[in-house]
Amino acid sequence: MRISAAQRTENENRIRAAMDRLLRGEIPPGEKCDIKTLAREAGVDRTAFYGTRPYAHLRLEFERRLQTLHYAGEIPDPREAQITRLKAENTKLRERLAQSEQMIGELTDFRTQALARLAAQHEEIVHLRGAADTAAANHVIHLPAARKTTIGTCS
Template identity: 55%
Template structure:
């Protein structure tokens, strides 16, 4: 591929800077992110121009638009440090991470409550079973002795005057 003219390079750099400004303002194309790939697509240049190249002898040389890629990354980082999220996907990911952390915490607390209630239920059932066994044993003992009499049923449904009930 041949070299580009200075006027083409200047025109490409202007297109890249314009696309960079749009992306950093949050004007992302549908399905696009705030990254070099989208920057290249929006500016109409190949993405490879943003990365370093190698000479024929193997020595590295900067890509034709590498300085603009570094400027883009620097400006994007500055915006992110300032708390401004340009990419709505990144904002959604951060929001979902916070939500997942909150839900994980709630689930852990609920698991603890469920475990406590399960232990309580087990203890209550064991206590009720022991009390039932004790009542059954006492009834059998009382029936075997034969010295327990049944009380006559109450005459009226209401309690007599002066009672505590």
């Protein structure tokens, strides 16, 4: 069925208005910022946006504007924004987890080395004490007892 030039202009105006609303983030609940929602909001058949159909140029314009917003860091679709945010958060958490696992490995190695050093030092102390006790038993010299002196007494 052919439409008149006035109807086509009216449809294009509705499509552009719906396009502006969607790109501002005014997305109906449960919908996305996509051609399907654009067609539904404008009251136009979705197939009219593809191939050589009458509104294919508007689909290209919509996709270009949407891509421009994405490059600028603005995401009109709250679900897409949430997905992007969650993916970034997931990446950060994975990095933190990898850093934590690396730190745990390093600290475990340090603990193992510290315990080994402490055990070696303990063994050395026990050995030196034993050697000192043996040497002391063989070479003990008793010093004379200290004399008591009185200082500053006059008789």
